[in-house]
Amino acid sequence: MSEKLMDDIVSLAKRRGFIFPSSEIYGGLGSVYDYGPLGVALKNNIRRAWWTAIVQQRDDIVGLDSAILMNSKVWEASGHLKGFTDPLVDCKSCKRRFRADHLLEASAMTMPGMKEKPIEISHIRCPECGGELTDIRQFNLMFKTHMGPVEDESSVAYLRPETAQGIFVNFSNIVQTSRKKIPFGIAQAGKSFRNEITPGNFIFRTREFEQMEMEFFVKPGTDDEWFEYWKNFMMDWFTGLGVRREKLRFYEHPKEKLSHYSKRTVDLEYEFPWGWGELWGCANRTDFDLKQHAQHSGQDLSYRDETTGEKYVPYVIEPALGLDRALLTFLLDAYEVIEGGRTTTTESNxxxxxxxxxxxxxxxxxxxxxxxxxxxxxxxxxxxxxxxxxxxxxxxxxxxxxxxxxxxxxxxxxxxxxxxxxxxxxxxxxxxxxxxxxxxxxxxxxxxxxxxxxxxx
Ligand SMILES: [Zn+2]
Incomplete structure (x- = not known):
C-alpha cells in the first residue's frame, strides 16, 4: 500500500508537471529532480508562507541571502572539513559503495542474538553480489570544486552543505546594520549540497536541496525557554497550513546521540509512506558556532547589551527545514483518491x-x-x-x-x-x-x- 502511494505520487508529480527527473532525455542523474510549472509554483508558495510567518510578520527576525560559495576556512571552523563524514565500504568485486553503519545495522537485525554484539564489517559480504568488502573509510559529504584557473590546494572551494554558516559569519554585519537587540533571529532560504551515499525516497533525500533555516540568537540561560517556543512554532506552522496533526510527532534525540555542538535536538517528524521521517529539526546549537568562528577568524563575535553593558556570546536556537521535504509532505498529506468518484451529476461518477x-x-x-x-x-x-x-x-x-x-x-x-x-x-x-x-x-x-x-x- 505505502509503496503504491509513493508510486502514485511520483507518477502524478510527473504527469501533471510538478516534478521531473533531472536531464531525463539523457537517462537522468541519480536522485536529482527538476520542478516543473506547478512544482515551482508550489515551491515558491511554501517558501513564501515560511518567509511571511518567520520574517515578514515579525519584528525580531531579519532575512539574509548569503552566497553558496564561501571561504574554505568557514568549513574548517564549523567542523565540516573534519567531521561531516559518513563511514563507507566498497565491494571489491562489483565496486558498489555502501554505508558501513547501514550494513552493520542490517546484519545485526537479520542475525538473531547479534544485537548486543554487532559483528565486525570484515564478517559482512556485499549484499548485492556477495563479494568481499574493503575496510571502512570516512567519506566527506561536501562537494568539492576549484575557484579560478589553477587547480591546487589554495583554490579549493566547497558547495555549502548548510545555509546556517552564512548566517553565523554575517552575525556582526547584521548586529551593526539592523540595530536588532537580542533576542533576534536571521533567516535564509537557499540551496545546499551534500554528496549523500544513499539518497532516495524521491525528493526526501537528494544531493542538491533547498533549506529554510533560521538562527535565533538568545542570552545564555534563556535558551531552554526559546527552544520550547520554536519547537511549538514548527508544529503550529504545518497544522496551520492544513497538515493533519495525527501524521506529525516530535522526536527527541537521545543525549548520547546529539551532535557535538548541540545541547538539545528535537525533530518534527511526518509519517511518510515508508515510516516516520525528519521534517523540521530544532537544535540548541549553544554558542558553539560563534565561538568557533571567533577563534578561527580572530574577530570578536560577542554581543554587547547596551542597557546593562553586559558582554556575552549568544546561544543559538535553530529551526531548520528542508523545502523539498516540506513540499513532499504537503503533496502526500493533500493527496486523496476517491474510488468511484464523488461527482453524482456526470457520466464520470x-x-x-x-x-x-x-x-x-x-x-x-x-x-x-x-x-x-x-x-x-x-x-x-x-x-x-x-x-x-x-x-x-x-x-x-x-x-x-x-x-x-x-x-x-x-x-x-x-x-x-x-x-x-x-x-x-x-x-x-x-x-x-x-x-x-x-x-x-x-x-x-x-x-x-x-x-x-x-x-x-
Ligand atoms: Zn558486490
Whole structure:
C-alpha cells in the first residue's frame, strides 16, 4: 500500500508537471529532480508562507541571502572539513559503495542474538553480489570544486552543505546594520549540497536541496525557554497550513546521540509512506558556532547589551527545514483518491477521482476560470475576470472539455476555487464559484469575486 502511494505520487508529480527527473532525455542523474510549472509554483508558495510567518510578520527576525560559495576556512571552523563524514565500504568485486553503519545495522537485525554484539564489517559480504568488502573509510559529504584557473590546494572551494554558516559569519554585519537587540533571529532560504551515499525516497533525500533555516540568537540561560517556543512554532506552522496533526510527532534525540555542538535536538517528524521521517529539526546549537568562528577568524563575535553593558556570546536556537521535504509532505498529506468518484451529476461518477487538498495559500493555482464555451460574450467576461484576479493570484484558464472534466483536472492539481462563466452571467453579472473540498457552488456577483477569494486565502 505505502509503496503504491509513493508510486502514485511520483507518477502524478510527473504527469501533471510538478516534478521531473533531472536531464531525463539523457537517462537522468541519480536522485536529482527538476520542478516543473506547478512544482515551482508550489515551491515558491511554501517558501513564501515560511518567509511571511518567520520574517515578514515579525519584528525580531531579519532575512539574509548569503552566497553558496564561501571561504574554505568557514568549513574548517564549523567542523565540516573534519567531521561531516559518513563511514563507507566498497565491494571489491562489483565496486558498489555502501554505508558501513547501514550494513552493520542490517546484519545485526537479520542475525538473531547479534544485537548486543554487532559483528565486525570484515564478517559482512556485499549484499548485492556477495563479494568481499574493503575496510571502512570516512567519506566527506561536501562537494568539492576549484575557484579560478589553477587547480591546487589554495583554490579549493566547497558547495555549502548548510545555509546556517552564512548566517553565523554575517552575525556582526547584521548586529551593526539592523540595530536588532537580542533576542533576534536571521533567516535564509537557499540551496545546499551534500554528496549523500544513499539518497532516495524521491525528493526526501537528494544531493542538491533547498533549506529554510533560521538562527535565533538568545542570552545564555534563556535558551531552554526559546527552544520550547520554536519547537511549538514548527508544529503550529504545518497544522496551520492544513497538515493533519495525527501524521506529525516530535522526536527527541537521545543525549548520547546529539551532535557535538548541540545541547538539545528535537525533530518534527511526518509519517511518510515508508515510516516516520525528519521534517523540521530544532537544535540548541549553544554558542558553539560563534565561538568557533571567533577563534578561527580572530574577530570578536560577542554581543554587547547596551542597557546593562553586559558582554556575552549568544546561544543559538535553530529551526531548520528542508523545502523539498516540506513540499513532499504537503503533496502526500493533500493527496486523496476517491474510488468511484464523488461527482453524482456526470457520466464520470463511476471513475476514480484524485483530489489534492492543498491549503489555498500554498496551492499552485488559486483559482481556475472556466467559461462554458469559447465564444464571444462568455469568453470576454471570463477574460476580464482573469485580468482582475491574476494581479493577485495564480489563475488557470480552461475552456475545453465538459465542465465535470475541467473540475476534475483542477481537483487533481489542488486548485481550491473554480469559477464558471455561463449564459446567465451575461444578464445577472454573476458567476458560479465551486469550492474544491465541499463541491458547494455559490453564485457571486462578478465585482465581488476578488473579495470572495481574498477572504479565503
Ligand atoms: Zn558486490
Amino acid at each position: 463511476k471513475e476514480q477521482e484524485t483530489v489534492l487538498r492543498f491549503h489555498p495559500s500554498i496551492a499552485p493555482v488559486t483559482v481556475a476560470i472556466l467559461p462554458l464555451n469559447k465564444k464571444e460574450p462568455l469568453m470576454k467576461i471570463a477574460q476580464e475576470i482573469r485580468g482582475v484576479l491574476n494581479k493577485r493570484w495564480a489563475v488557470a484558464y480552461d475552456d475545453t472539455g465538459s465542465i465535470g472534466r475541467r473540475y476534475r483536472r483542477q481537483d487533481e492539481i489542488g486548485t481550491p476555487y473554480c469559477i464558471t462563466v455561463d449564459f446567465d452571467s451575461i444578464n445577472d453579472h454573476a458567476v458560479t464559484i465551486r469550492v474544491r473540498d465541499t463541491m458547494k457552488q455559490e453564485r457571486v456577483a462578478i465585482d465581488q469575486v476578488a473579495g470572495f477569494i481574498a477572504g479565503k486565502v
